[in-house]
Amino acid sequence: MKVDRRSFLGLGLGAAAGITVSPMMLKIMDDSSILTQTTKTWPWALDHPPFDGEVSYESSVCSLCPGSCGISVRKIDDRPVKIEGLADYPINDGGACLHGIAGLQYLYDPARVKTPLKKNGDKFEEISWDDAIALVAGKLSDIRKSGSPEKLACIADKGQGSVSGLFKRLLKTFGSPNFYTMPSLESYLEVTAAALHGEGKTIGFDLENANFVLSFGAGIIEGWGSPVNCFKANASRKDRHAKLYQIEPRLSNTAANADKWIPIKPGTQADLALGMCAVILKNNLFNSMATGFTGFSKLTAMLQKEYSPSKTSEITGVKAADIEKMAISFAKAKMPLAVFGKGRGDGAQSLKEMAAVHTLNCLVGNINKKGGAFILPKNDYLEFPGESMDNTARKGFSKAKTGRYVNQLVEKVNASSKPVVEALFVYNSNPCYALHNPKSVKEAIGKIPFVVSFSSYLDETAMEADIVLPSHTFVERLEDVPSGAGLAKTVVGLTKPVIEPVFDTKNPGDAVISIAKALEGSIAENFEWESYEECLENVTSGIWDSLSEDGVAVISEGVPSGFVNVNISFIANNPVTIQAQGDYDLTLIPIDNMRLISAGTAASPFAIKTVADTVLKGTDIVVEINPLTAKGLKDKGFATLTTPMGTARVKVNLNEGMMPGVIGMVEGLGHTFDNKFVSNKGVNVNDLIGPVIESGSGLDAAFGIKAKIS
């Protein structure tokens, strides 16, 4: 049989026909398209679908910002999958802000510190918890032996709560008075209350009932105070026929949602408030009680002389007629309320401005009245057992604090050649990012020989630290979260762990307790608790049962009773108004954008994703500028922004909502730590603005800085 070309042809054709007719071809075609439908199609995609399971909801509290909203976490078996607002929670009643909702992304943040770290050279190496605690305790006991315990300092985010309480207790029993908190609305309220009503008080604003809110730059719907509580108060404004007037140089979201936006030259809010006080006094619209305030007559004299309507309008740029009309309608309103704290209320604020605005509240007599400003005692629900201090502790503790606020501490450390601070604890704050002029802050921290960071992420400050003792994120820890930040009610929430800790981290309370125990002696005696849980139950015994059962305890709610004495002599001396540093012609002011976080934690990848391309384009920050001021600059084009503190390459967004002569740059960008979704995008506005210390209060009150753009 002669096999020739034709038979091969036949063979080939036969095989092909056989295969095509058999179901194999169709099956492979069908299966290959089904393969593209599975999530394990490509090695870099998911290797298995998200597993199903029993749905359960656990309630907890979010402590990402001082708002302390109640959250409800949806879980599949033991996997948390979604965070939303907790219905009927006294603060936020169901809503939640975008950062809280994206909370789970912090759990798996690429920049999370997985185990305790020890710095050697400029690299970190992993060490165990016991070694880390021993090392810290060793260092601290050397400092104590050297006889100057006050050289231990601690920077925390807030002074309230059991964990801050433990830090304060450790410092006190160690013998150091140097416990500092980062500037926040809570600290500013306490300073203002101290200036006008005496120590140990704070202020709450009853926004839910006020029917005429006068906001001096407060971003009521941009993260000011307790954000979601303010959102709800603003949402009900229309039904309550309440008015909102927003006074700030820029058309912010609050100004856009307000009934009236009053553009004002940056940094002159204090003068406007005093101008309005002058009008109220002149037209005799003030509350009769006001005559009894100490320094009242001095104030009236000073206002007549310094703050006549024409003079004020010349300083602030607001027409005199408007000032008068606004002051009169404010005084005449049933429940007027003036609010202060530019933007989110943290960052830099001036005491003169806050006191002036609060004087408005005092003059119209809406103090401790429905819809007014509540003067509340500091939230002291904690019952720590008395500290037993040995004499080094007593001697050290009696010494004066190195500085009243963090920026003074930084200045002192930089100024002196020999170390003023030997060891520094940094808890839940990021001074190397959130304070003005971070370069000098880094310099100062570099000078401190021993820095311990309790951060969950390797952020700017933790990178400068020698030891990092990573703490749980808010979804992994049990902690009491007291409300604050201008809330009209005082509430304490309980953050509950909704998931087993993902990495080898600890509750910061446990870390402090184990450090104290390692120090033995008189310090250890003050920390008898086995674990932080036991300590928490012990110190919040009064409200522990309601805390543990329904996760929240409302300390005080309605209008506070009792007489409040008002002393307006501080403002009567007419302290000097802060001017912007530098002599360029334009003014650069920071913008608090709700979708970013300015307090040092970085925004989550989801939050960064919602940031508009008129704020962040690629890795370039976009500044807002009025078209008139930006003559020659192209919209979305590049420009160089120069301030006395430095220069930055920015993009330009021609925005009619910005006052001519003012440039706005968003806060919360320019992070430099290792998280590609969030870091190395844009510029940290604090790099461009230097601190300006207000003489009357010692606060950093720089509302912006002079700048030029080309």
Next chain:
Amino acid sequence: MSEIENKAENGSTESAGECTSGDTKDDKGLGLGVIFFIVAFVVCFLSGTLLFPKLLYSKKEQPFNFDHELHVSEAGDCDACHSVREDGSFTGIPKLAVCLDCHAEDPLGETEDEVVFVEEYVNKEKEVPWLVYARQPDCVFFSHAAHTTNTDCKVCHGPIGESNSSRVYEENRLTGYSRDIWGKNIFGIKKHSWDRMKMDDCAECHKKETGHQGYCFQCHK
């Protein structure tokens, strides 16, 4: 026909002889080609139909044998272990906790499968990695709550309740899905309703029961 073609045809006669114009030889050559064709056809067709499914589906054994019949008589009907929760979601294959209602450290019966179960899983508190015959693809949403009220489990799962040994779990090597979904018979011919549980099978029953095949999002997620 175009002129060029005529030219080409005449030209073929005197061109070089190396091309074998086969047609002038005997016609057996053509027959040989046909035979090869048929042989190759049959071989390939059979391999495609019989051999290919064996290659496509991998055979796996359950971690240990499970006797449904015994458990049905002991613990009660299907929903004793596979129950619908009160929020309507379906528990599916029971977790170890459900087994521990009856089982403990020492085996109840004498089968050595139960010994494996007790030693490997109960004592080590490890979930049993069951291979789920009826696992639908990831994109499918199936509501047992909606079906258990009016359809018998046998309709989709077959007589598994009466079986006393775990049959072999066949998984499609390409897609990773169980063969019970795509059907035993490669041509998709179904003897019982549970031989295949693809989209068309669901559509068929929905069409009968509700008059409409159902909208996409009823069964997709």
Next chain:
Amino acid sequence: MKQEHNKAHKFGMVIDLDKCTGCGSCMVSCMSENNVPFKDDESDKKKSITWMRVYKLTNGKSFPDTEIVYMPRPCQHCGGKGDHGHSPCVSVCPATATDYGYDTGIVSQIYTRCFGCRYCMGACPYHARYFNWWDPKWPEGMEKYLSPDVSPRMRGIVEKCSFCYHRYQAARDQAYAEGDKDNIPEENYQTACTTACPAGAIVFGDLNNPEHKVHQIVKPDPHPDPRNKHVVGKSRNPKVFRLLERLGTNTKVYYLSDREWVRKQGDNYLEGEWDKIKNHHGDTSHG
């Protein structure tokens, strides 16, 4: 043949633009609920998948009369001309990967059927459809927070807002378990953006059900609009408007605002046309 047409739902939404603060909670809640992926650089908003996108509108005036408003824009779940279910995208999809659910009025998107021809993205005037230009990847460990109720997508396919249909599936499951499968209380099916909105600006419910809040606010007019026969379900509330209503898409997302310039941004008008029809709301209105 439509399934139980008389009992068909028509899920829709009304968003109060005067309450919306532009905070972005709805965007993040939607992304977290529906396993939406994220990339290193999301600043090219034309390649950034956000099922719910908040637009920033301005009245175009110069300083100091400038005004802005935020407009959250989910998929509009168009009913198409005359509300017969031929939405702009459903009528063009060649492989029936997107279809109109007559029982719920929701436009479904089946990720395992779509082969990424992107014709529906061209047909949708609201840009509510997003394409997976990249493969979704989650940082190590983060895939543990993915929800099992929404299948994660792969590259090369189109995805869009589904009015959180998986929550409707869960609500029906619960109704089945409670024995009464047809009545689902209003609060049992709410979308992720509605439950997340801190200002309570989004109201979601069944437009066909008079007890639902969305119906009471919108008061949809069942008869076709005398001026444009393709438009059905026009709101009889003078403050409520829809996006690009004139095209006849018959969307299910209504917007509400006191400010006239915001309402005017909802559609395109020729010179002088707006003043003529701005008071026309449904056939019973005096316009």
Next chain:
Amino acid sequence: MDSALIPEGAKRCSFPKFYMGIAVVGAVVLWGLLAWGLIYWKGLNQTNMNDYYGFALWIWADLAVIAVGGGAFFTGLLKYIFKIDELKNIINFAVIIGFICYSSALLILAIDIGQPLRGWFIFWHANVHSMLTEVAFCLSFYFAVLTIEFIPNILENRQANKVSFFHHLAHNMHGIMVIFAATGAALSFFHQGSLGGVAGVMFGRPFSFREHLNIWPYTFFLFTWSAAAFWPCFTLLVTKITETITGKKLVGDKTVHLLSKIAGWMITSYIIAKIIDTIYWATVTAPSLGFKWTHFYSNNALYGKWMLFTELILCGVLPGVLLIMKSTRENSKLRLLAIILGVIGVCLNRWVMVLQVMAVPVMPFDTWALYIPSWQEMATTILPVAYGIILIALTYRYLPVFPQEQELNYPVEEEAVDEPVVAPAAEPVAATE
């Protein structure tokens, strides 16, 4: 060296010189294949397309290639059904161009879709209401028709013709080519139209939306009409290019004039219909949706009124008129100008109907979106052009494509050919141009 394959009596350039040319064009093909591989491996993020521009360079290339190459159905219709025998000189080349254009359209579609492995869903889960389904169906089947029309030409190769089965097959296929041509014409009429329908059906896009006749928007009929109108221009253009490269006269002037005449009348009638449609759209359809027609042509960097003018007047009315008047039609310079303008006109129309649709903002607060293709997109668009050149070169070299090639270039020596076909002496003069 490959002289055994070259058709009898045809002179072709030397083997190495030919394959040098092929190698050069082959490099472009490789570059295209590289881009294609990159796109399949890394995904469509390799292109500059985005959520505003779901359709971009590739879909424009698809539409343009099918518009200019799709006219083969029209030639088939005229030759086989209306028996205009003069077209037999161009039908082979038309089929080859059509084959290249349709294969490149399918190639581009295969690259363009996000999930190529699921491409068959368009057939299996077809949505009968969608224009794209219609496109997919008719495109693939008309491609089959083109292949069938191409096979006889291949089988006429000298070596292939030797195998008697092929010879008979070619003969029989010629016999019933009428049926295939008729099917092809029907299919092509539908899918040229449905490509137009792709844009015209989108009632969410006022720029391209048109009123409907029953279920077909007017762009349906305009697209078919324009494809048939501008196809002759493209074929004549490609023939001219092939003639200049090969240095031979391939198609008799009689056929060229006939084709130009057909093109002339078709273009003029089309452009009149198109202008009427545009006016109706600008005055009735768009205003009813709230748009003044200037909205679509103002405040953006690219799409101005000049584009409308170029498409309708410069590349529409002008070529139409030039090709209608005998004097200008016969003058080869003016004819070439008209042809080139025609091809540009149809490509511009397809660009406008794909990309300007995506660029125009529809929501009042939306903005114009402009788009520049990435190198991968350009490489994969040039890939079919290069592959087309190679195919034309190969068919020209090995297949008897041009029936008049003999008598046009090698004036009568053999007496055997006795038809009085030889034109007056003037003929050869024109040939040697």
Next chain:
Amino acid sequence: MLPFCFEWVWDLGHVLFIGGLLFAPIGILGAGLTYCAVKAAYETINDSGESHH
């Protein structure tokens, strides 16, 4: 798109569209091709029987 597919509905649209644009062309092309092939095969076999015509 065959009658036993999920999407198939026996309505005018489907019959006209799928019938006209899918089954008709396949039918015609298929029949045409098979006719040519069979005829050619038949002729080739007869051809080898007689000498060249």
